[in-house]
Amino acid sequence: MKRIGVVALNTFREAVRDRVLYNLVFFALVMMAAALLVGQISIGIEEIVIVTLGLSAISIIGLLIAVFIGVGLVSKEIDKRTLYALLAKPLRRWEFLTGKFAGLVLTLTLNTAAMAAGLMLALYCVKHALQRGDTLVLVAVYFILLKLALVVALAMLFSCFTTPLLAILFTAGLYVAGLFVHQMRGLQPQLVSPAMAAALRWISYLLPNFENFDVMGAAAHGRGIPGTLVAHNTLYAALYCAMVLGVATAIFSRRNLR
Amino acid sequence: MAEAVIEIENLTKDYPYGFLQLKKKRSLEGLTMQVQAGEVFGFLGPNGAGKSTTIKLLMRLIFPTAGSARMLGKPISDISMHRNIGYLPEQPYFYDYLTAAEALDYFARFHDFSAVDRRQRVAHMLEKVGLATAGRIQLRKYSKGMLQRVGLAQAILHDPAVVVLDEPMSGLDPVGRREVRDIILELKKQGKTVLFSTHILSDAEMLCDRVGVIVGGRLQGVGAPSEIVGVQAHSMEILFELPAAVERLEALLAAATRTGERYRLQVEESAIYPAIEELRTAGAKILSMTQVKPSLEEYFMHLVAADRAQASAVEVNAK
Numbered sequence: 110m111k112r113i114g115v116v117a118l119n120t121f122r123e124a125v126r127d128r129v130l131y132n133l134v135f136f137a138l139v140m141m142a143a144a145l146l147v148g149q150i151s152i153g154i155e156e157i158v159i160v161t162l163g164l165s166a167i168s169i170i171g172l173l174i175a176v177f178i179g180v181g182l183v184s185k186e187i188d189k190r191t192l193y194a195l196l197a198k199p200l201r202r203w204e205f206l207t208g209k210f211a212g213l214v215l216t217l218t219l220n221t222a223a224m225a226a227g228l229m230l231a232l233y234c235v236k237h238a239l240q241r242g243d244t245l246v247l248v249a250v251y252f253i254l255l256k257l258a259l260v261v262a263l264a265m266l267f268s269c270f271t272t273p274l275l276a277i278l279f280t281a282g283l284y285v286a287g288l289f290v291h292q293m294r295g296l297q298p299q300l301v302s303p304a305m306a307a308a309l310r311w312i313s314y315l316l317p318n319f320e321n322f323d324v325m326g327a328a329a330h331g332r333g334i335p336g337t338l339v340a341h342n343t344l345y346a347a348l349y350c351a352m353v354l355g356v357a358t359a360i361f362s363r364r365n366l367r
Numbered sequence: 368m369a370e371a372v373i374e375i376e377n378l379t380k381d382y383p384y385g386f387l388q389l390k391k392k393r394s395l396e397g398l399t400m401q402v403q404a405g406e407v408f409g410f411l412g413p414n415g416a417g418k419s420t421t422i423k424l425l426m427r428l429i430f431p432t433a434g435s436a437r438m439l440g441k442p443i444s445d446i447s448m449h450r451n452i453g454y455l456p457e458q459p460y461f462y463d464y465l466t467a468a469e470a471l472d473y474f475a476r477f478h479d480f481s482a483v484d485r486r487q488r489v490a491h492m493l494e495k496v497g498l499a500t501a502g503r504i505q506l507r508k509y510s511k512g513m514l515q516r517v518g519l520a521q522a523i524l525h526d527p528a529v530v531v532l533d534e535p536m537s538g539l540d541p542v543g544r545r546e547v548r549d550i551i552l553e554l555k556k557q558g559k560t561v562l563f564s565t566h567i568l569s570d571a572e573m574l575c576d577r578v579g580v581i582v583g584g585r586l587q588g589v590g591a592p593s594e595i596v597g598v599q600a601h602s603m604e605i606l607f608e609l610p611a612a613v614e615r616l617e618a619l620l621a622a623a624t625r626t627g628e629r630y631r632l633q634v635e636e637s638a639i640y641p642a643i644e645e646l647r648t649a650g651a652k653i654l655s656m657t658q659v660k661p662s663l664e665e666y667f668m669h670l671v672a673a674d675r676a677q678a679s680a681v682e683v684n685a686k
Contacts, residue, residue, distance in 0.1 A: 115476045119462070126464040190460050194521055197426045197454035198477040199446055365429040367382070 112200050113208040120182065120212020129178065129216060132170050136224045139166050140231040147235060155235045160329040163228035164249050168325075171221055171257045172284070175213070179264030180276040182209040187366060196366070203358040210265055210354060217257050225250040242331045248339065249328035255346035256322040260284060262353040263317065269361040287319035317349055372529055372560045373402035373425070378434035380420050394420045396584045397434070402562050402577075407555050409575035409592075410564040413671055417584040418564035419457050422533045426454050438529060450478065453527040457534045457564075459518030463507035467498050467517050470506060471524055478525045492520040497546060511538040519547065523554065530554055532563035536570055548574060568667055582670045603639050605632045605646070606654040613649040633659060 124130070143162050147155045183206070186192040195205065225247060232246070233239050263283055267276035293313035296306050321342055324334050380395040395417040402408045412418045423429045425436055427443055441448045461470045471489040480488065493502040496516035506514065515538050522530055535551070536544045551574055554561050565571055571578050572592045579589040608628050609616070619642065623632040634642045639656075646653060 111479075112477055115473070119473055123462065123464055190456060190458075191462055193426075193428055193456035194454065194459060194461065194474065194518065196428060197449060197452065197456075198474060199449040200477055201446055363430070365382075366423070367429060 112204050113211060116200070116205055116208025117211035117215060120209050121215050124178065124213070124216040129174060130220060130223075132174065133220065133223050133227075136166055136170060137227055140227050143231065156232065157329045159231055159235050160228070160246055161325060163224075163231060164246070164253065164325045164328065167221060167224045167228065167250060168253050168256070170224070171217055171253060172260060174217060174220065175257045175260040176264050176277055176280050176284075178213055178216075179261040180268045180273050180280065182213060182261075182265055182268065183361065184268045184273045184276070192366060202362045203354075206265065206269075206354060206358055206361055210261060210350075213261050214258050217261070218254060221250060221254050221257070245324075245328040245331065245334055248334050249324050251339075252322040252324055252342055255342055256319055258350055259317050259319075259346055259353075262350045262357070266353050266357040266360075269357045269364065283317065284319060287317040288323075289320070290314075290316050290318045291320055318345070321345065370404050371401040372404045372439055373408075373562060374437045375400050375421070375425075376435050378421065378424055378436055379432045380417075380424060380429065381432040394584055395424070398581070398586050399434075400579055400586060400589055402560060404560055405555070405558050406576040407551060407561045407574050408563075409571035409578040410562060410581065411566065411568065411571055411578050411667060412564070412581040413566060416581045418581060419533055420584075421581070422454075422531055422562075422564060425531060450525070451528045453522035453525065453530040455515075455518045455522040455530075455532040455535055458511075458537060459514055461506050461514065461517060461521075464505060466503050466505055467493060467509070467513075467520075468502040470517060471521055474521045475524055480525075488524055492524050495550070496520045512540060512543045515539055515543070516546075519550065523550070527559070529560045529562070532561065534565060535563055536565060536567055544570070580667060580670060582673075587670050602633050602635050602659045604657045604659050605634065605639075605642065606630070606656075607632070607646055607651045608654065609649070609651050613651075616645065616649045616651075619645060629654070 140159075140163060143159060147158050147162075150158075186195075186209075192205075196202065228246065228250075229239065229243070232243060260280065264276060264280045267279045271279070290313040293309045293316075296309060301309070321338075324338075326332070327334055375398055378395060378398040379393070381391040381393050384390050384392055398417070398421060410418050410421065420429070424431055425438065425443055436443045438448050439451055462473075465473065468489050471492055472485055475485040475488055489502075490499075493499045496519055498513065498516055498520070501509070501513065506517065509517070515535070519532070519535060522532065532551075535547050539547060548570065551561055551563065563574075575592060577590055578592055580587045607630050609630065619632060620630065622634075623630040625631075632642065643653070
């Protein structure tokens with residue numbers, strides 16, 4: 110466990126020193142511009158616009174970091190051969206992978222938390238007060254974070270056996286497919302053959318269900334988010350990440366580092 | 368007899384290649400050898416001979432097609448073995464956003480040292496590899512030679528019993544090479560076992576108790592450098608000066624090499640006394656006589672040439 114922590118903290122340090130957190134400046138600029146303009150372009154729905162814009166920015170920025178840095182977590186170590194000296198230490202390959210995953214999730218957590226704080230500040234500037242219902246925004250942010258953890262796990266999995274470019278394409282493709290799992294399950298029989306419908310239904314259960322993590326509308330409009338959904342999503346993300354990392358470990362443990 | 372700390376048994380490695388990865392290139396073939404406790408063992412071979420492949424197999428960076436290996440009595444798949452092993456990869460590269468001190472501290476953390484112990488070890492290692500003043504500079508500003516020193520420092524930071532160095536002299540200037548040689552000799556004095564690969568034969572001759580020569584993925588010989596090239600001297604070299612040109616010596620002088628006023632003459636052992644007599648009669652001043660042994664380099668070149676000839680023959684037959 111300690112060795113996983115050592116790798117994780119170094120991964121976090123790498124992200125900080127490589128100025129990954131500079132994206133926060135971009136986010137701050139977006140939120141400031143939105144807060145200034147929103148009053149002029151929207152009447153009575155400032156809060157909805159701010160929340161939607163803020164959560165979308167958090168999600169997009171987080172996704173970019175999760176995919177691009179997630180893919181590089183393993184491939185960069187192999188390309189630059191920084192991994193060679195490391196694996197000669199008493200460190201198992203699964204510990205290395207888990208540490209890298211944990212390090213990037215830690216980076217994303219701090220990054221997302223900082224952006225969430227910015228969003229709440231922007232909300233406060235527009236409304237001049239924060240209410241109990243605004244905590245829904247934080248639940249939505251938490252769901253984004255769970256989604257990002259899943260994306261990092263997928264990016265790492267693909268980077269264990271293919272090139273960075275293909276890993277980016279596969280991760281992005283799987284993310285997009287994961288946004289439509291409900292549609293895949295509910296395809297009308299007249300649109301596709303029964304065999305195809307059955308196949309798509311099975312595939313939809315294997316795909317990561319990213320739709321479940323999207324509660325942006327509910328948060329923006331102040332609709333309640335059930336506690337069971339929070340528990341379900343947390344458990345789903347944890348199990349799916351564990352499964353993906355398990356497969357990644359199985360592949361990476363057999364990989365020749367030439 | 369000393370106990371074997373590295374035992375390699377019939378180690379073979381094939382690399383798949385081609386679009387479907389169905390073809391296979393044999394990089395190492397049936398390597399069997401042992402390295403004894405406390406010895407400095409040089410692994411010699413030209414580029415692509417299989418030296419790094421062997422070392423990577425030992426470090427579990429790649430996996431064997433066949434065969435097995437044990438280090439310190441444990442199979443190489445046992446991760447606990449790595450607590451007592453230091454490894455310097457070929458052309459090492461480390462996280463360039465870290466300083467040398469941070470990088471060493473990072474590697475030390477995998478060995479469960481206390482914070483105070485880590486600090487002391489890092490400072491000591493930086494001093495030892497001559498980076499004490501550069502320890503707070505990010506590695507991205509380091510030269511290749513400086514990175515090599517960091518690599519060496521991380522390999523011996525935890526005081527391992529076995530140190531495996533892949534081309535440790537590569538990229539170093541003469542001063543750096545001398546420092547690495549001194550470190551290897553110091554490790555030997557401390558009773559450590561050192562296995563290092565190199566294609567710089569003079570280093571191997573100077574440092575190694577035994578060497579293993581590998582060419583084309585096959586081990587060609589193992590033994591002490593003097594043993595492996597054969598102890599029998601083939602000829603003698605006579606160094607002499609002549610007061611003036613002497614006609615009678617024309618035949619001998621034609622075979623000699625002149626440097627300033629001095630001549631070097633290499634003669635077969637059977638012809639040594641007649642040559643001395645001839646020189647004495649001509650009034651030559653004999654300065655020294657030395658046995659000429661085949662060097663490790665000659666032996667090495669002979670093996671490489673033989674391997675190339677065999678490879679060409681196989682190619683011709685295939686055609």
